[in-house]
Amino acid sequence: MGDLEKAVEKIKTMKIRGARKIAIVGVKAIEKIVKKNGFGREFRKACNQLIKARPTAVALYNAVEKIKKEKTMESIDNMNYYLENIGRMIGFINYNVIKNGNTILTHCHSEDVVEFLKTAKEKKMKFKVIVTETRPLYQGTITAKELSDSDIPVTYVIDSAAGYFVKDIDLMIFGCDAVRKEGIVNKIGTYPLAVVAKENKIPVYFVGGTIKFDKRKEIKIEERNPEEIIEKNKLKKCEIRNPVFDITPWKYVTAVISEKGVLKPKQILRLLK
Numbered sequence: 001m002g003d004l005e006k007a008v009e010k011i012k013t014m015k016i017r018g019a020r021k022i023a024i025v026g027v028k029a030i031e032k033i034v035k036k037n038g039f040g041r042e043f044r045k046a047c048n049q050l051i052k053a054r055p056t057a058v059a060l061y062n063a064v065e066k067i068k069k070e071k072t073m074e075s076i077d078n079m080n081y082y083l084e085n086i087g088r089m090i091g092f093i094n095y096n097v098i099k100n101g102n103t104i105l106t107h108c109h110s111e112d113v114v115e116f117l118k119t120a121k122e123k124k125m126k127f128k129v130i131v132t133e134t135r136p137l138y139q140g141t142i143t144a145k146e147l148s149d150s151d152i153p154v155t156y157v158i159d160s161a162a163g164y165f166v167k168d169i170d171l172m173i174f175g176c177d178a179v180r181k182e183g184i185v186n187k188i189g190t191y192p193l194a195v196v197a198k199e200n201k202i203p204v205y206f207v208g209g210t211i212k213f214d215k216r217k218e219i220k221i222e223e224r225n226p227e228e229i230i231e232k233n234k235l236k237k238c239e240i241r242n243p244v245f246d247i248t249p250w251k252y253v254t255a256v257i258s259e260k261g262v263l264k265p266k267q268i269l270r271l272l273k
Helices: 003-012 019-037 041-053 058-070 071-097 112-123 140-149 159-168 191-200 265-271
Strands: 102-106 125-132 154-157 170-175 178-180 183-187 204-207 245-248 255-258 262-264
Touching: 003 019, 003 071, 019 058, 019 071, 019 112, 019 154, 041 265, 071 112, 071 255, 071 262, 102 112, 102 159, 112 125, 112 140, 112 170, 125 159, 140 154, 154 159, 159 178, 170 191, 178 255, 178 262, 183 191, 191 204, 191 245, 204 245, 245 255, 262 265
Parallel strands: 102 125, 102 170, 125 154, 170 204, 204 255
Antiparallel strands: 178 183, 183 245, 255 262
8 A cells, every 4th residue: 555545544544633734744745746746747646635635624735725725745745744733823823712711612632722722831821622532433531641741621422411511611722623604614513512601601712724715616515434433233223324514503602812823704705715
């Protein structure tokens, strides 16, 4: 199996998770192909295969499309630098969204969110984080470990416990897989958390670079193997569905925290035109 096939397989099987990390792996695979074969047939084939690997992941799509348009090693180098540094950049610009004493709820695992929170910690902000387990693959455990390893106080809870802890939560901060006209695409379960937040007057922020702004006409919400949830033979007469993402409408979003600052929904919608 070649480098491209390995990258595609890792992305498809979710051995590589997180929109930005997926894009990094994809761009690295393209870089190797271009160094060996240039911007010809193999390059075009690699771009198409990578985009199809995770159709919801707009960061990968936008990164590949920019490289396809420019077709230079400089564009690949610039994209690598952007993807590897955007999380800390967003943190340094916007860390003061967090106030001392805040309790923050987050869901799933987002490198952008983790780096944002770690940067706030480096800036001497004192806060706590409630992390949901994030079924069915429990990506929340990654977030909980990375934050606690950075000496950020973490409480790890089951997904359905958010309502129980709502009285303690000052704000919710999520990552994002795609920022679209109809709302923000993120890990399944984000939408209901945002609804709970709105009902309880809790601000909801999403963290992500403009590489995740999605101007595509349509988006495919992936559904994965039902056996990630439960063995089929245990519920033989039931339909089992396993959608990976949901879309949080803009009315539940306070702002998107990006390298362009803290952008309100109206500002985002103007940029998406």
